[in-house]
Amino acid sequence: MNTVNKKVWTAYWLATAALFAAAVVMIFAWTPTEATMGTVQKVFYLHLPVAINTFLACLITFIASIGYLWQRRQVWDDLAVSSAKVAVLLCSVVLLTGMIWGHSAWGQWWTWSPRLTFSLVLWLLYVAYLVIRPSIESRQRRALVSAVYGVVAFLDVPLVYLSVKLMPDIHPSSIGLAPEMKMTLLFCFLPVTMLAVGLIAARYRLQRAETLSMQQADDPSSNMIAANPAGGFT
Amino acid sequence: MTRVLREIMLVSAKDLRIEARSRQTLGLVAVLGVLIVVVLGLGLGPQQVKSGMAATAVLWVAYLFGGVLCFEKTMAVERHDGALAGLMLAPIDRGVIYAGKLISNLALMLALALIVTPVAVVMFGFDLSAAPLGFVAIMAGGFVGFAAIGTLFAAAVSSTQSQGGLLAVVVFPVSLPLVIVSTQMMMRLFGEGEPLGAVGLTVLIAFDAVYLVVSWLVFELILEP
Amino acid sequence: MSPTTHAIAAYAVTILLLWGYAMTLWLSARRQKTINSQNNPGRSLENNPGVSGGNPGIIRGGSEPS
Numbered sequence: 001m002n003t004v005n006k007k008v009w010t011a012y013w014l015a016t017a018a019l020f021a022a023a024v025v026m027i028f029a030w031t032p033t034e035a036t037m038g039t040v041q042k043v044f045y046l047h048l049p050v051a052i053n054t055f056l057a058c059l060i061t062f063i064a065s066i067g068y069l070w071q072r073r074q075v076w077d078d079l080a081v082s083s084a085k086v087a088v089l090l091c092s093v094v095l096l097t098g099m100i101w102g103h104s105a106w107g108q109w110w111t112w113s114p115r116l117t118f119s120l121v122l123w124l125l126y127v128a129y130l131v132i133r134p135s136i137e138s139r140q141r142r143a144l145v146s147a148v149y150g151v152v153a154f155l156d157v158p159l160v161y162l163s164v165k166l167m168p169d170i171h172p173s174s175i176g177l178a179p180e181m182k183m184t185l186l187f188c189f190l191p192v193t194m195l196a197v198g199l200i201a202a203r204y205r206l207q208r209a210e211t212l213s214m215q216q217a218d219d220p221s222s223n224m225i226a227a228n229p230a231g232g233f234t
Numbered sequence: 235m236t237r238v239l240r241e242i243m244l245v246s247a248k249d250l251r252i253e254a255r256s257r258q259t260l261g262l263v264a265v266l267g268v269l270i271v272v273v274l275g276l277g278l279g280p281q282q283v284k285s286g287m288a289a290t291a292v293l294w295v296a297y298l299f300g301g302v303l304c305f306e307k308t309m310a311v312e313r314h315d316g317a318l319a320g321l322m323l324a325p326i327d328r329g330v331i332y333a334g335k336l337i338s339n340l341a342l343m344l345a346l347a348l349i350v351t352p353v354a355v356v357m358f359g360f361d362l363s364a365a366p367l368g369f370v371a372i373m374a375g376g377f378v379g380f381a382a383i384g385t386l387f388a389a390a391v392s393s394t395q396s397q398g399g400l401l402a403v404v405v406f407p408v409s410l411p412l413v414i415v416s417t418q419m420m421m422r423l424f425g426e427g428e429p430l431g432a433v434g435l436t437v438l439i440a441f442d443a444v445y446l447v448v449s450w451l452v453f454e455l456i457l458e459p
Numbered sequence: 460m461s462p463t464t465h466a467i468a469a470y471a472v473t474i475l476l477l478w479g480y481a482m483t484l485w486l487s488a489r490r491q492k493t494i495n496s497q498n499n500p501g502r503s504l505e506n507n508p509g510v511s512g513g514n515p516g517i518i519r520g521g522s523e524p525s
Contacts, residue, residue, distance in 0.1 A: 013481075024470065040462035043469040050473070069455055086480075093476050097469040104465035117414070124407040132391075135400050145390045148452050149404060152383070155448055156408050159441055163411040166418040166434065195477055202484045209491045 016198055019191035023184075031184045040104040043097050045184055049192035051094045051119075057087035057196060058126065058154055065150030068143055077143035078211055080150050082203035084129045090196060091123040114164035121160045125153045139214075241326045245334025249308055250341055259307040260345055266303065267296040267350035275357050289360035290420040294376075294413055296350045297343065301380055302402045304342040305388035308335055322457060332385060332453040339381045347373065361424070368423045368430040375438035376416040379445040380409045386449035390456045412441060 027045050034041035064080035067073075098116060103109050110116065129149055136142040177185070253259055274292045282288055312318035321331060355362050362369055387404045419434040 017478075038462035040465045040469075042466050046470070046473050069452075089476060089480050093473050096472045096476075100465050100469040100472070104462050121407065121410050121414075124410070128403050128407045132400055132404055136391075144456060145387075145404075148386070148390050148456055149408075151452065152386075152408055152448060155444065156411065159411040159444060160414075162437055163414040163418075163441075166415060166437070195481070199477070199481060199484065202481070202488065206484060206488050206491060209488070209495065213491070213495055 012194070012198060016191055016194040020195065023188045023191050026184055026187060031180050032178055034181075037105060040101055043101045045181075045188045046192065047094060047097045047101065048185065049189045050090050050097070050196075052189070053192055053196040054087055054090040054094055054122070055157075056193070057083045057090055057200060058122070058157065060200060061087060061126075061129075061150045062154035065147040065154075068147040069151070072140075072143075074139075074143065074211060075208070077146060078207040079204055080146060081130075081133065082207050083200045084126050084150065085203055086196060086199045088123065088126045088130060089199070091119060091126065095119050095123055112167065114167045117167065118160055118164045121164075122157060125156060125160075129153060238327070238330060241330045242333045242337065245321075245326070245331055246337040246341070249311065249335070249338035252311055253338075253342065259304060259342060262307075263300040263303050263342065263346050264349045267300045267346055268353050270296040270299060271350060271354045271357060287421060287425055289354050289358035290417055290424070292358065293351060293354050293373075294417065296354070297347065297373075297377070298380070298406060298409070298413075299402070300346045300350070301339075301343050301377075301384055302405055304339050304346070305381075305384035305405070306401055308338050308342070308385075309388040318457075328454040328457055329450055331457065332389075332450055335389070336381055336385045339385055340377060343377050343381060347377075364427070365423050365430065369420070371430065371435065372416045372419050372423070372438065375435070375442060376412045379412045379438075379442040380405075382442065382445040382449045383408050386453055386456075389453060412438070415441065 023045070027042050031042070031045070033039055060083035061080045064076045064083065068076035068080065095116075098119060099109050102111065102116070129146065132149065133142055133146055136145055271292055274288075274295065278288055312321060322328075354360065384401070384405050387408075388401060391401050391404060415434065415438055419430070419438070422428045422434075423430055
């Protein structure tokens with residue numbers, strides 16, 4: 001069972017890497033360059049799928065948080081943290097690529113445009129989720145506070161979206177895409193989603209292992225090595 | 235219905251009576267608020283201070299930090315001598331405890347605003363007379379949502395040992411939409427002289443409703459002595 | 460900086476962060492495996508006091524072998 005599992009995992013990651021490489025080759029070699037913005041528009045093909053997957057990771061945190069509030073089982077908390085960590089990572093990628101793109105298009109690293117602000121607030125919301133966890137010592141309490149926060153933070157996302165709509169905008173609302181561009185964009189969703197799901201799953205497995213070894217270490221009858229107290233950012 | 239209202243009033247009257255006798259929180263929060271205004275005034279320098287819109291941002295900073303201290307204090311009162319256990323044993327709904335705490339927090343924040351706002355208005359030369367009612371409406375909308383979230387997380391966080399700054403980290407990101415909406419509305423109201431739009435106010439009220447309902451639903455799950 | 464430099468920088472950041480995180484996870488998983496194997500070497504009966512036939516000597520309050 002375990003070796004089969006391992007083989008499936010290896011295959012999954014190899015496929016993800018291959019598809020990712022194929023996507024990058026496709027973006028640079030096959031897709032036509034956009035007329036007004038030039039090469040920098042190619043950032044878009046990763047930027048958008050990663051942004052969508054950020055929402056996916058946030059959604060998983062939300063569902064896992066509700067699961068924890070409902071059943072009070074540690075597995076839900078482990079899943080919630082794992083996807084929150086991946087959400088922060090993906091959101092960082094969105095922010096950074098967006099900033100690089102913005103610097104090329106508008107000549108500024110940062111403007112308080114609605115979408116940039118939206119990504120920044122989203123990033124802050126989930127960074128706060130990760131930051132508060134180590135400060136709470138009791139495991140049940142930590143899971144409970146995190147679950148409440150996970151629910152509230154996700155419900156906050158539409159509010160952030162509505163609120164930034166009131167701000168003045170310079171972001172392109174829609175870009176006209178050539179058929180090849182649309183193809184490339186659709187294709188890019190595949191490796192990025194696989195990568196995001198794979199990262200959440202891998203982080204979750206690690207989180208489970210850490211939780212189990214922490215539970216053993218908490219057990220006073222054993223003299224085991226504690227792995228990693230409350231977990232850092234990895 | 236009236237019974238529920240009476241119970242809510244009982245809970246918050248108890249908090250406010252404690253505060254009226256000790257005057258611990260309000261003194262602390264008011265001085266903190268004034269300090270924030272002064273520090274920002276010094277930091278921004280005479281040019282920026284006179285340029286107009288700095289006052290609303292400064293006020294929000296003072297309200298946010300002061301508010302978090304209020305939330306911490308009203309919940310910390312319950313941590314002494316097992317008071318929360320007594321409160322939870324009382325024959326009242328958990329939602330009533332939430333509403334009572336919310337009202338105490340709003341009362342404290344109102345007192346804070348009454349002290350800090352004039353100071354900021356004077357120091358930053360902010361012309362409040364352009365639309366005083368609009369200012370009150372926007373700030374009231376912001377306060378209700380902020381206090382709703384703050385009351386919830388104060389209950390969640392304060393039963394853990396280390397509290398310093400933790401509540402602020404939890405509450406600030408969640409209340410950012412309120413800050414964005416109200417500062418945008420303030421900018422339109424005072425910067426561009428537009429009258430208060432119905433859209434902005436509706437958004438603010440809808441936000442408050444979302445925060446209130448979610449916090450009220452979740453509060454029950456997290457209250458532990 | 461030209462648009463091409465920007466595009467390359469953006470791709471470098473994305474690949475570095477995402478795949479770098481995958482590598483970190485892989486390494487942490489290996490480290491965790493090592494810790495677990497040190498804690499219960501071969502899941503031997505010795506360290507599993509709950510299992511019948513385990514070494515009764517290390518169980519707190521365990522029954523003495525007659």
